[in-house]
Amino acid sequence: PASTRLVIAISDFLSGNPVLAFALIIFTVIGFMFFIKTKKGKRVLEFVVLKIPIIGKIAKQVNSARTARTLSSLLSSGVDMVGAISITRDVVQNHYYKEVLKDAGDDVQKGLPLSRSFKKREDLYPILVGEMIEVGEETGKLSEMLLQVAIFYENEVDTATENISTIVEPFLMVVIGIVVGFFALSMITPMYSLSSAI
Structure with a gap:
């Protein structure tokens, strides 16, 4: 074989x-x-x-928390929306998140709501982020809502990293099982074929 x-x-x-x-x-x-x-x-x-399963989810939560906390801090300090988005874009490290924030800055300059850009990219930012931003825009409490988002995802990241060994262990066992099974099958199949031919 x-x-x-x-x-x-x-x-x-x-x-x-x-x-x-x-x-x-x-x-x-x-x-x-x-x-x-x-x-x-x-x-x-x-x-x-x-x-990557598990790791990807944590990465999204980290970037969501970082984006929300930075925007919240800047807006509550009196920085204008476009400036806050631009600074936040420099803070996040992931290229794909930088693109979302660039689009968000462009939308805001056109008079469109900030939540629009986040709700369009639910593959990167969880749906809660866009919804909370929308609530903040409607109630005039955007920085407060962003702070709540940041706290929520920071707690989620803390919980996930504390339990990551428990989560990753079964995944590693499956991978090891597949590798061992492949080598075992590679060795057993020829012997089985030989015994059948005798």
């Missing part, structure tokens, strides 16, 4: 070329480190992180 040939080929390569195998691993790691420092590499990494 192809899986068995693959396992044997990898084993032969590692045992026959240990120095080359080690060098390839080192160069791969170094290449990856250089890649993620480039603009394109950073965007790819940010995209991947947001798509």
Whole structure:
């Protein structure tokens, strides 16, 4: 079977070329480190992180909390809306969140509500963020609502990070089980085929 040939080929390569195998691993790691420092590499990494189960959810909560707290602090300090959005855009690190805030700044300059941009990007900001901003706009208590959003997601992040080992452990067990199962199947299948042929 192809899986068995693959396992044997990898084993032969590692045992026959240990120095080359080690060098390839080192160069791969170094290449990856250089890649993620480039603009394109950073965007790819940010995209991947947001798509990883559990980790992606925490990343979204962190960015939501950071956005809300920064906007709340700036608005309550008397900074105008466009200026507050611009500063917040510089504070967040993820490129995709910067894009949302750029669109938000453009919308506000056109006279559109801030909540519009957040509600359009529920793939990045949870629906609660846009809804709370909308309530804040309607009641004239935007900075207070943003503060509540920040506190909520900061608490969510704290809880998630405290329990992350419990959450990640089953996921790792599944991954390990798949890998072990692949190698076991690769070894057992040829023996089964041989015994059937006798």
